[in-house]
Amino acid sequence: MLVRTRFAPSPTGYLHVGGLRTALYAYLFAKQNNGTFILRIEDTDQSRKVEGATEKLIEALQWAGIDFDEGPGKDGNHGPYIQSERLKIYREHAERLLNEGKAYHCFCTAERLEQVRANGGTMYDRHCRNIPFDDAKKRVEAGEPNVVRMKIPDDGELKFHDVVRGDVTFAFNTIDDQVLLKSDGFPTYHLAVVVDDHTMEISHVIRGEEWLPSSPKHILLYQYFGWNIPKFAHLPLLLNPDKSKLSKRQGDVAVEDYRAKGYLKESLVNFVAFLGWNPGGEREIFSIDELVKEFSIERVGKAGAVFNLEKLNWMNQQHIKMQASEKILPLIKPLLQEKGWNSFSDEYLLQVIGLMKERVVVIPDFVNSCNYFYENPVSYDETSRTKNWKPESGAQISRLAEKFKSLQTFDSASIEAALRSTAEEFSIGAGKLIHPLRLALSGVPNGPSLFHMAEVFGKEVVLKRMTAALEVLK
RNA sequence: GCUCCCAUCGUCUAACGGUUAGGACACGAGCUUUUCAAGCUCGGUAUACGGGUUCGAUUCCCGUUGGGAGUACCA
Numbered sequence: 001m002l003v004r005t006r007f008a009p010s011p012t013g014y015l016h017v018g019g020l021r022t023a024l025y026a027y028l029f030a031k032q033n034n035g036t037f038i039l040r041i042e043d044t045d046q047s048r049k050v051e052g053a054t055e056k057l058i059e060a061l062q063w064a065g066i067d068f069d070e071g072p073g074k075d076g077n078h079g080p081y082i083q084s085e086r087l088k089i090y091r092e093h094a095e096r097l098l099n100e101g102k103a104y105h106c107f108c109t110a111e112r113l114e115q116v117r118a119n120g121g122t123m124y125d126r127h128c129r130n131i132p133f134d135d136a137k138k139r140v141e142a143g144e145p146n147v148v149r150m151k152i153p154d155d156g157e158l159k160f161h162d163v164v165r166g167d168v169t170f171a172f173n174t175i176d177d178q179v180l181l182k183s184d185g186f187p188t189y190h191l192a193v194v195v196d197d198h199t200m201e202i203s204h205v206i207r208g209e210e211w212l213p214s215s216p217k218h219i220l221l222y223q224y225f226g227w228n229i230p231k232f233a234h235l236p237l238l239l240n241p242d243k244s245k246l247s248k249r250q251g252d253v254a255v256e257d258y259r260a261k262g263y264l265k266e267s268l269v270n271f272v273a274f275l276g277w278n279p280g281g282e283r284e285i286f287s288i289d290e291l292v293k294e295f296s297i298e299r300v301g302k303a304g305a306v307f308n309l310e311k312l313n314w315m316n317q318q319h320i321k322m323q324a325s326e327k328i329l330p331l332i333k334p335l336l337q338e339k340g341w342n343s344f345s346d347e348y349l350l351q352v353i354g355l356m357k358e359r360v361v362v363i364p365d366f367v368n369s370c371n372y373f374y375e376n377p378v379s380y381d382e383t384s385r386t387k388n389w390k391p392e393s394g395a396q397i398s399r400l401a402e403k404f405k406s407l408q409t410f411d412s413a414s415i416e417a418a419l420r421s422t423a424e425e426f427s428i429g430a431g432k433l434i435h436p437l438r439l440a441l442s443g444v445p446n447g448p449s450l451f452h453m454a455e456v457f458g459k460e461v462v463l464k465r466m467t468a469a470l471e472v473l474k
Numbered sequence: 475g476c477u478c479c480c481a482u483c484g485u486c487u488a489a490c491g492g493u494u495a496g497g498a499c500a501c502g503a504g505c506u507u508u509u510c511a512a513g514c515u516c517g518g519u520a521u522a523c524g525g526g527u528u529c530g531a532u533u534c535c536c537g538u539u540g541g542g543a544g545u546a547c548c549a
Contacts, residue, residue, distance in 0.1 A: 008549095009549090010548080044549080045548055045549065047548085048548065048549080106547090110547075113547090122476060122477095122545065145547095149547095168479080169478090174477050176545080176546095179547050182547040186547085188547070188549085193549095208543095209479070209542085211544090212479065212544080213477070213478055213479085213543070213545075214545095234479085236480080237543070239542080241485085271486095274486065274487080275486070276487095278488075282496085282497050284486095301487080302479075302481090303479095303481060303541095304480075304542065305486065306486075307485095308499070310485080310500055311485075311499045314500085315499090358513095419508095431508055431509090433508090434509080435508065438508075444509095444510095445509060446509045446511080447509070447510065448509095448510085448511085451508090
């Protein structure tokens, strides 16, 4: 069977992390089955139109490494891939249902529907369902506003098999006569998905659990049209810490938010993949290519998963450590630019990245948590100062500076040797020199290995900073 | 309210019906180190409850409770 999956977001202005995971699963499933992954834009709600949203969506997807094979701008003979460009198709299909008596025109006003609900009705009362077809047609031709509703059978039930949930059953008498075509001529989601998924030959509908309750309507439509029913997989929801459906308000939900905060696409993708699924082993760090190999839709869980920022932080740390410094370089350059620190060579920055990689959580840490690589200390940490800068420190650091001056090669090994021999001269432990020097060079009490740090700074900077510190020390 | 879905450490999760219920994050202690991270070692915390079925239930069935989603001319 040819596998074709799709991600069908509505263009709200950003890509939700829940959407990212849905897209990812659909992508992984398609790729591992040599299938096709399709992007379709569901923009049938005119009132929610957002300018530039589709572009942002595509950009976020592309950033995450989820490439679609067909979609806006990538024709695959199943387009167009934007629903607002497919209006004619939906209308034709609605027409067909109307003619076959599987749908009907409804002339109820918003006010009347509200009334019905106010009177305790939880569903549409099917007021227009029995208007004779010809009468309805006349009223439509006369220009009376109307919608098209699908006829749900009076009784019986609909049972279907969901790939992640197993068998699910709904009784028809609990299902509303769903609006298929709105009075503005646009289809509702329910008509559009079914028509599109069928015409685009989607084999597996992978989507969030929030769609589970409307699935019977969709399946009934497939039956009305006489079409093959695709496989359905309803994914567990992503949750806020309070277990409600993940939403803004309780934190960032947009992929671009995480990108902006300095999370690697590798970690966001890895993290989100593990929300509701895992490969069964004990390994947790995977690249997207490895995920394609490991993923199995059968192992997707049923329970919702809380989006846990702390674990994401840890994963980001892991991925940063694994990442080649060369790949990190372009990510920190714009941040340095903002700070006005743009006089550093790639070679220098690569060394900084090498030293900082293991002690960083998000990308901006490469810039913000270690100013000393980019500027001379503007102050010296108070606590460390009283702790490490003793009256005798001045003389010791002066002596150390002299030794540094005479060093031919200024690398970490020779720096360390010089420091240790100086410590011996004064009959003190190396630590008595290391801490004061660290403070003198960086202004803060912690950071990467002192000797490596000094090597990266270079002899000139080190000596300059030592002299500056000595001024304060006196 | 009604319909549907779900239920293992605080969180993400593993466990052919047979395990001292495993791992990871977070947390605590220690080791290592010049500091901070990282790393390593150790530690505590879970099968919601009640009934069945079974020689034996985290696992299968029923109920209860709890949580969630849906209930629009939104998706």
